[in-house]
Amino acid sequence: MRRILGFAATTLVATLALTGCTGGSTPSPEEIADPLPSALVDQFVSATEHALEAAGAPGAIVGVWVPWAGEWKSGVGETEPGSGDEPDTDMTFRAGTVTRSMTCDVLYAMDGGSVRIDDPITDYVPSVPQLDDVTLGSLCDSEAGLRSSGDLNWNQILPNTAREWTPREFVSSGLGSGRTSTGSWNNSDTSYFLLGYALENATHTPLAELIQTYLTDPENLKHTVLPASKAATPGSNALPGFYTSSSARQAGCEEPPAEYTKISSSMGYADSGIVSTIDDLGTYTAKLARQIGDLEDPPARWADSMPVDADGDQWIRVAGGDRFYGTMVGQEGSILGYSTATYSDINTGVTVAVTLNNSASGGNVVGALARELAAIAMTADGSRKPEDAALPWTIEQAHDAVTEAAVCPVS
Template structure:
């Protein structure tokens, strides 16, 4: 497959920049405090439950530790490192440490798409306008890729062994796209977990703007929101930042033996493995601010903004409150993302209606986004119960006990 830059409607991108910046900085008239403005600590009895849940989930993931942030607008915040940075180190992770944000990157890729809409691209443009080597996808639009409903399968299984054996290799996005397309077509209009969609969307946005995704994230996401530790690194293999949380991976054979072997260090990685699907690096404060901004721009749970109004269920026969649209997952009224990249399992969610925000980074990718997402739901449910006269009269469609069970169900290492 060959991919080349296409000269797009670049001038229009500048015209929509200011509007996009206002959208993503949460200028919605909502008076809820941003995570950075919540300074009071949560009550001790609440933080003890949050700590215990995080420690259990880290053990379930085979992770030496975790970095967790919980911001409750009506009650306070808890931001902490849990466990240790690496097995036997005895060093508690610092909340200032950076890590790989995994599939939170997909939300940012869609931010770029919507910021460029009406300028260099239109949402309903065919993918083939910008990526000419996929003529059979002429009915797939850019917004289909963002929404995850293009009927494209993931590239993960096809490239897994090559990535695992050589994580420092520099990849081209077209290699992942080719592998995913080679896996065959799924059902158009049905949501699917597909990195292929975001590799193709990243290529289309780069070709339309003649600008790298690294620069597009900086222009349309990090700079407008003041996310100083959020970046798509260069392709050369490196740790995620100058003060990184070490990342690990427990092999399937080690899991079968009860996770008694030390996990493999995966801190050094080429961000090209993730690119526009899972390549961004960030920290807990940036991700908390970011996902709260996105949720604040989404309208209300009863009247979602157009980007999220056409959500579809993650599974037709599954819980209907688990949905997807706009590069995000919607868990009831909580909007965000969850997923993995070698070394890290990450989740970030914020409640559209209340501003309750949770970020989780486990430093082992073996359990993936299912476990990180389950922990995020457990922490959100615990935090939502924090007593206060300002506590909103709404509820989540799951309980802390149900999420606690989901963490156990997703466990890859012993926890009891």
């Protein structure tokens, strides 16, 4: 396929023909009520328990929706080490870099009104004249050559989790380390901090209100919000969040991870500050897949995708604040305390969402787990199962990817 997949030379492409794409007609997760078969559920649980080991996380909340077969939502493990309490699927958590997609949603919803996609960032943030070649759209695509700021500020973030950061501080840190080449993707939180800051300046409205106006209210995402910057738990019924330090990982993760449930969301802001639930993430991501609709002719936001790694697998791509694994679109990443991934298949509507309550593995373990869950889901039988229910990876390959990304010992 032309841009998004870009791996026609591989033998797996034959299984991914886009004829008869059903992305616009599949039921959304909230319309799927039948339980998935117990044999599949056992596979989901086993895969999640393996990922919990790899990430050093006490617990997970998982949702899998298969339009022709049913749904499975569950907590796995425990809310905190030794508690014995299984996470509840209604619990809220920090959704990490899913926030990038939502920030881009706001940008594209405002296009032609308060802002335009091709407006230079200097129209709204004049204090960065060196970025006169950077547009709002290139920030959404993270192709402006801006380096990430999170690692630079990590030694200040970790011991001061209640600190209320301003977007300018993160932007300044990222810009202070220079620029990489433009026109290729860079995993840069600086891009989204700067984009969120520009949208606020353009409208004189806090980003939290813009997300509510342009996304969560219209889409009825009742439990999704960008919190205020004051340190707080992610909601009144929050899944506790943890982090295993690098020294503890080197020692084999024998000590319990440190808890980081109550932090300032300002460390995530437009990049990773969103709080949500599994149901909301499933609904949101499935709609994203339906919005794209047809990978042969996607909307402009996703038309010019780029590989995550120019020298790596070309079917792993990014565009418009989203990641594409073959025909699945979504996001994966972390914020202190939580690692989250959510993907939906554009062809079939299969949707997965999962959060692990330890952020030490970043988005790597949880992203691989999401792919494993999706591969398992594709094996579900049903009379309405589409002919194109296939993915360019196997269950075993995704399982091995979880193991390879492990930051704690796995059995």
